[in-house]
Each structure stands twice: as structure tokens, then as C-alpha cells.
Amino acid sequence: MGRYFSGDVALKILSVLVALVLWLYVMNEQNPQVTYVVRDVPVQLKNLDDTSLALKDPSQQYFVNVKVRARRSIITGLKPEDIVAEVNLRGRMEGENMVPVSVSVPPNVELLDFSPKEIVVVLEAVIEEQIPVYVEVKGVPAEGFAAKTPLASPQAVLVRGPRSLVNSSRRAVVEADISDKNNMVIASLPVKVVDAKGNEQKGVTYRPETVEVRIPIVPVATVPVTPNIRGNPEEGYMIKEVRVEPSVVMVTGNVEVLKNINQISTEPINVSGLSQNMSVEAGLQMPRGVQPFDEALSKVRVLVEIERADLKALSFTGDDISFRNLQAGLRVVPEDGEFMLTVRGPNSIIDRVDIDSFKIYADAAGLSEGEYILKIKADVPEPYELISVEPDTVKVTIKRQ
Missing domain, CATH: 2.170.120.30 (RNA Polymerase Alpha Subunit; Chain A, domain 2)
Structure with missing residues (x-):
């Protein structure tokens, strides 16, 4: 019995040793x-x-x-x-x-x-620094309206981060869309911190992360500025040109009032006795309930160009006369003859005009067939002035066509 047990144990030990050898072989050969x-x-x-x-x-x-x-x-x-x-x-x-x-x-x-x-x-x-909030306005308001300067609250954010990134941060930007708006825009918008080139700063933190933005949207109208010239230059001189800078202004105010505005006049500008050019700042005469859209614009610059005046006489015939308000089916036959139109204009441009520069006419309103003597008139463009038409009447015959 003892020998059997001893032989069995030896067999088991041998089996383990063989298994270990085989495992070592496999590990070294197959999974080294x-x-x-x-x-x-x-x-x-x-x-x-x-x-x-x-x-x-x-x-x-x-x-x-x-x-x-x-x-x-x-x-x-x-x-x-x-x-x-x-x-x-x-x-x-x-x-x-x-x-x-x-x-x-x-x-x-x-x-x-x-x-x-x-x-x-x-x-x-790590440092902290306050930088200003800038509102980028996107889109266009409804027709007849415009956006005034946006307001952000707070107006600055506190940026925190590495010194170089904070120092290169220029502003905190929020984007506000005002497309088709016709009243106040109020929104809480996320902030984006950017450098001088507009690139977003990724390595910083800031607070607050959102700001409230208010953008007033107001009714507007764009109208020309008319200079209010008073008096006359020195005898022998005349105004060649009047320029206004800016020539148009945007105004805001009551909607009903804006509908009826077609121009804005300057305060009176006195040119009495002048013989040379004048440049002056003039205030704007705003109607009640209206003010400039740009609150900083209270005056415009008016440049009055003055030159010595000369006369020029231009001859014309009855064929150069147009007859206004003539009844349908009628025609006008003016008498033969020569007429003289005399105009006054600035010395530097008086030679440029000819008879075609003016509209010469007579009014035939209410006239039927027959002979008439009509007053000759002329439309004279600025800066020229009509001095005389000689003779100032024309004999005409009105006939059926």
C-alpha cells in the first residue's frame, strides 16, 4: 500500500513537471x-x-x-x-x-x-484685466428705420489667464441681429474675447460670459439740406455756387412729421456786401419733434462761392419759343422777327451759355383760334439771372392743325 502511494505521488509530480516544461516551451515559443x-x-x-x-x-x-x-x-x-x-x-x-x-x-x-x-x-x-465690450450689429432694420448706438451692460468684462494672452486680448465681442426690426432690441448675448486681429482667445476665461444689449431702433428720413441765404453780394458780384457739407442729413422723430419733411434749412447766412468766397458753419433749423439721427451733428458747413458778374446777350427767333398749355388740335404760328435775351452770370462761366441753355416759352392757356400777343418768359437755371427779354412779347396766330 505504501509503495503504491509513493508511486502515485511520484507520477503526479512528474506530470506537473512535464506540464510546466510544456508551458514554458509554449510561452517561449508561441508568446515570447x-x-x-x-x-x-x-x-x-x-x-x-x-x-x-x-x-x-x-x-x-x-x-x-x-x-x-x-x-x-x-x-x-x-x-x-x-x-x-x-x-x-x-x-x-x-x-x-x-x-x-x-x-x-x-x-x-x-x-x-x-x-x-x-x-x-x-x-x-495668471493676471486679470478688464476689457471693453463691443457690440457688432448684424443685419438691416425694417425700411424707414435705423439703429442708434448700441448699449451693453456691463460695458466691460474681466478677463483672466496667462499674462501674454490677457495682454493681447483687445475686446469682448457680442453679435446682435437687428434684421427687419422696427423697435428697441433687448437681448442677453454670449461674449467672445478676441485679439487685435479678431481671432478668438481660447486660453482665457472671463466673466460675465453674457451681457445685456439694448439697441434703439428709430424711424428715420434722409433729406437734403437747403442753405438759407440772405442778402446780396456787393454790386457787380453774384453767387456762383453754394455747397453744403454734408448735403443730406438723416433725421429722426415723430413718424407723421417725418412723412412730410422734404428738406432741412440752415439758419440764415448773410452774404450782404460780400465780394469774395465765404465758408461758415451753420446750424440746422429742425421742425418741432425732429432731431438729427447723429446727435453729434448740430451744424453743417456752407461754402458760398462769389464772383464778379458779367452780362451776355443771346438772340433767338419765334421758332425758339415753346407754347405751353395749348389746347389739343391747335397750333401756334409766331410772327417772324428777332428777339434778345440778356442774362447775368459769374464771369468764369458766362461764356458757356447759349440760347439752348434756357427754356423760352409763352403761355397759351385757354386760347382758341385767332391772333394774340403773348408775354415771353424764360426759365433760367442757377446761377444765372434773367435781366431782360426784348421785345418781351410775341404776336402769334393760333390755327387748327
């Missing part, structure tokens, strides 16, 4: 130890005092390559995230910091080497 380099293992930054320091470039990432040894079955499933690489930033200061990297690997994996052993981490002081 291999060496492998795991690339781009991310380095974690630990213990940074983010109340006073921050990465100069918050987007900066650090990596190491790690050389390991393990069974092929383990290596096959090994990923960069399975390896821990980190640096300790406790006690570091603003500027460049050369920091050693520590690496740990999973169980059953042997760490052979890694590189780099140190990395340079550039830190900057």
Missing part, C-alpha cells in the same frame, strides 16, 4: 518576451498652482516615447494611455522650467527606457 517602443505617450502636468500660474501656451502638449518589454500578448494590446507619464510642477516659477519626467507602466510590463527624460514647461503669471 518582446521589446517595443510605445510612442507619443502624453505627459500629464501635475500640481500646477493654477491660481497664480498657467501654461504660456494652453494648447501646448508634451509626449514621451517609452521602451518596454513584455509578452507579445500583452504588448499587442498596449496603448499610450496605458502608460502614465507625468511631471511635478509644484513650486515652479514663471518662465522656462526644466522638469524631470517620471514614467510608470502596467503590471507584467518592464520599463526599459524613455525619452526625453526632461521637458521644458513655460509658465506665465
Whole structure:
């Protein structure tokens, strides 16, 4: 019985030894130890005092390559995230910091080497600074309306982050859409901090993250400015041209009043006795209930160009006369003869005019067939003045066509 038991135990021990040998054989032949380099293992930054320091470039990432040894079955499933690489930033200061990297690997994996052993981490002081809020208005209001200067509350945000990013932050931008609006726009809008080129600053925080924006949308009309000229220049001189800068203004006010405005006059401008050009600032005479859309625009500049005046006589015949308000089916036959039109104009341009520059006419309203003597009239464009028409009447015969 003892011999049987002893032989049975020996057989069992032998079986275990054979199994172990076979396992070692299989492991070494079928799943051997291999060496492998795991690339781009991310380095974690630990213990940074983010109340006073921050990465100069918050987007900066650090990596190491790690050389390991393990069974092929383990290596096959090994990923960069399975390896821990980190640096300790406790006690570091603003500027460049050369920091050693520590690496740990999973169980059953042997760490052979890694590189780099140190990395340079550039830190900057965390600062705070207030920057103004700027409202970017998008779209166009309803027809007949315009947007006044938008108001943001608060008017500034507090930006916090690395010194260089905060210093390069120029403004906090909010975008407000006023498309087709015809009354006050009030909205709570998100803030975006941008640099001088309009690029969004990603590495900073700010508060508040939203601001209230109010944009007045008011009724408007754009009308020409008419200079209110009083008096006459010195004898022998005349006004060649009057220019207003700006020549049109946008006004706002009561909708019903705006509908009936076709011009805005300046305050009186006296040119009495002048013989040379004049430039003057003149206020605007606003109707009751109307004011300039641009509150800073209270005056316009008026330039009055004055020149010595000359006369010019131009001859014409009855064929140059048009007959207005003639009844249908009738025609006018003027008598033969020559007439003389005398005009006065600035010396520099008087020679440019001819008879075609003026509209010479007689009024035939209410006349039927027969002979008539009609008054000759002329429409004279500025800056010319009509002095005389000689003779100032024409004998005509009105006939059926």
C-alpha cells in the first residue's frame, strides 16, 4: 500500500513537471518576451498652482516615447494611455522650467527606457484685466428705420489667464441681429474675447460670459439740406455756387412729421456786401419733434462761392419759343422777327451759355383760334439771372392743325 502511494505521488509530480516544461516551451515559443517602443505617450502636468500660474501656451502638449518589454500578448494590446507619464510642477516659477519626467507602466510590463527624460514647461503669471465690450450689429432694420448706438451692460468684462494672452486680448465681442426690426432690441448675448486681429482667445476665461444689449431702433428720413441765404453780394458780384457739407442729413422723430419733411434749412447766412468766397458753419433749423439721427451733428458747413458778374446777350427767333398749355388740335404760328435775351452770370462761366441753355416759352392757356400777343418768359437755371427779354412779347396766330 505504501509503495503504491509513493508511486502515485511520484507520477503526479512528474506530470506537473512535464506540464510546466510544456508551458514554458509554449510561452517561449508561441508568446515570447518582446521589446517595443510605445510612442507619443502624453505627459500629464501635475500640481500646477493654477491660481497664480498657467501654461504660456494652453494648447501646448508634451509626449514621451517609452521602451518596454513584455509578452507579445500583452504588448499587442498596449496603448499610450496605458502608460502614465507625468511631471511635478509644484513650486515652479514663471518662465522656462526644466522638469524631470517620471514614467510608470502596467503590471507584467518592464520599463526599459524613455525619452526625453526632461521637458521644458513655460509658465506665465495668471493676471486679470478688464476689457471693453463691443457690440457688432448684424443685419438691416425694417425700411424707414435705423439703429442708434448700441448699449451693453456691463460695458466691460474681466478677463483672466496667462499674462501674454490677457495682454493681447483687445475686446469682448457680442453679435446682435437687428434684421427687419422696427423697435428697441433687448437681448442677453454670449461674449467672445478676441485679439487685435479678431481671432478668438481660447486660453482665457472671463466673466460675465453674457451681457445685456439694448439697441434703439428709430424711424428715420434722409433729406437734403437747403442753405438759407440772405442778402446780396456787393454790386457787380453774384453767387456762383453754394455747397453744403454734408448735403443730406438723416433725421429722426415723430413718424407723421417725418412723412412730410422734404428738406432741412440752415439758419440764415448773410452774404450782404460780400465780394469774395465765404465758408461758415451753420446750424440746422429742425421742425418741432425732429432731431438729427447723429446727435453729434448740430451744424453743417456752407461754402458760398462769389464772383464778379458779367452780362451776355443771346438772340433767338419765334421758332425758339415753346407754347405751353395749348389746347389739343391747335397750333401756334409766331410772327417772324428777332428777339434778345440778356442774362447775368459769374464771369468764369458766362461764356458757356447759349440760347439752348434756357427754356423760352409763352403761355397759351385757354386760347382758341385767332391772333394774340403773348408775354415771353424764360426759365433760367442757377446761377444765372434773367435781366431782360426784348421785345418781351410775341404776336402769334393760333390755327387748327
